[in-house]
Amino acid sequence: MGILLFVLLILLLVIFYRTHIFQNKSRDFVRTKKEKIDPERAIANLSAAIGFRTISGKNPEAFKGLISFLEKTYPLVHKELKREVINEHSLLYHWPGKNQSEKPALLMAHSDVVPVEEDTEKGWTHHPFSGKRADGFVWGRGAMDNKNNLIAQLEAVEDLLASSFKPARDIFLAYGHDEEVRGKEGALAIAQLLQERGIDLYFVLDEGGGIMEGIIKGLSNPAALVGTAEKGFVNLELTARSGGGHSASPPAITGLGRIARAVVKLEKNQMQPRISKPVREMLDHIGPEMSPGKRLVIANLWLFRPLFIRKFSAFPGGNALLRTTVAPTMAEGSKASNVLPDSPSVTINFRLLPGDSVEDLLDHVKRTIADNEIEIEVLNAYEPSLVSDGRGEEFQFLRERILEAFPGATVAPYLVFGGTDARYFEPVCSQIFRFSPMQIKDTELKRVHAVDERISEENIERMVSFYKGLLEKI
Numbered sequence: 001m002g003i004l005l006f007v008l009l010i011l012l013l014v015i016f017y018r019t020h021i022f023q024n025k026s027r028d029f030v031r032t033k034k035e036k037i038d039p040e041r042a043i044a045n046l047s048a049a050i051g052f053r054t055i056s057g058k059n060p061e062a063f064k065g066l067i068s069f070l071e072k073t074y075p076l077v078h079k080e081l082k083r084e085v086i087n088e089h090s091l092l093y094h095w096p097g098k099n100q101s102e103k104p105a106l107l108m109a110h111s112d113v114v115p116v117e118e119d120t121e122k123g124w125t126h127h128p129f130s131g132k133r134a135d136g137f138v139w140g141r142g143a144m145d146n147k148n149n150l151i152a153q154l155e156a157v158e159d160l161l162a163s164s165f166k167p168a169r170d171i172f173l174a175y176g177h178d179e180e181v182r183g184k185e186g187a188l189a190i191a192q193l194l195q196e197r198g199i200d201l202y203f204v205l206d207e208g209g210g211i212m213e214g215i216i217k218g219l220s221n222p223a224a225l226v227g228t229a230e231k232g233f234v235n236l237e238l239t240a241r242s243g244g245g246h247s248a249s250p251p252a253i254t255g256l257g258r259i260a261r262a263v264v265k266l267e268k269n270q271m272q273p274r275i276s277k278p279v280r281e282m283l284d285h286i287g288p289e290m291s292p293g294k295r296l297v298i299a300n301l302w303l304f305r306p307l308f309i310r311k312f313s314a315f316p317g318g319n320a321l322l323r324t325t326v327a328p329t330m331a332e333g334s335k336a337s338n339v340l341p342d343s344p345s346v347t348i349n350f351r352l353l354p355g356d357s358v359e360d361l362l363d364h365v366k367r368t369i370a371d372n373e374i375e376i377e378v379l380n381a382y383e384p385s386l387v388s389d390g391r392g393e394e395f396q397f398l399r400e401r402i403l404e405a406f407p408g409a410t411v412a413p414y415l416v417f418g419g420t421d422a423r424y425f426e427p428v429c430s431q432i433f434r435f436s437p438m439q440i441k442d443t444e445l446k447r448v449h450a451v452d453e454r455i456s457e458e459n460i461e462r463m464v465s466f467y468k469g470l471l472e473k474i
């Protein structure tokens, strides 16, 4: 009994000691830095840029229009920087810096937007391509994804050029025109061009995370989540070649029944949850800032890992950080209620956790379904990205610039669920970060790719300020 009490006491001591020393080690003092910028100009220019209906794969004239709008609006950028047009609509700018021996940095954005579904157009408060300025916001498709980054970066560069500023290292600006349809003509082509030229980049900064308010429960201050990796992507089609027939005399197991069973098995037996490197680093940064109970658990994952995984994976956002997810999205049967489908099928979308490969997933799916009558076809797939260093010098540099523009935020590495153009740059850069410098609540985030996308004027000002500060110190 005495020994048991003693062991318990030691255990408690270890738990509390670890909680006590669990501090945000990188929490040094960074002074707020207000850049002198012209927010009115930036707001008006973003509003005008939204007016070009640059829907991916459509309206070539709109892309051309946007390009000449940028030429007119940013004369210094087009005078001082070398610009290349790639595959007609993508842009690569090169700004030579003072020190040629330093590695160049690359800032990215994309000029294309997702379409506005016809039946949703009426639901918009202001026309999606009006770029309307109202109630302290600029409204329209692309306001948050991703003309905000495009315009804010060019505003910052134009401003700096006006005061004859020259960056310490070379800067590239890359603007793809097909990010929403996988970026092969835009970002991939640009990345290949840089690779051919033997360029090795200091870091790449693309969209992805942001400064999230109220998204992480138990964290009171805003979290600046900087994506240090993104998940992989696999679409599988499962088909049962069952042969049709009349529904009045069905076989014991129908084709559609087989498909349904396979889906149930895959949802019930998912790949193992795991705390991957980007999530581990995220917890190291935000854990110390959380409420006492959560802080104690995260400081003692050596003991509470199973509890943490169970609790964290109970909601979809947490689950997506911890495992390869399974989402059946499309299904096909027959066209009539009394006809058995000839080859019923389902499409399942998986998002791969770093560390799980496409091959691992296929093995898992075959083993789990264990049904030779079901054909499995990979429709499209890519592996999870490499993981950038959440403790390295490049991350620290970004962290300080974020704190200058957004004081009081908790800056943390993060795993991006969706796909970005940034992964194409892996052959020319090992430190790729995914972060848009804007402060957003999840209610605003839901407007991306949806109705009433908009951005606050305050955010536009902060974005320009952030990019200006970043370029000054780079």
Ligand SMILES: [Zn+2]
Binding pocket: 110, 145, 146, 179, 207
């Ligand atoms: Zn985007």
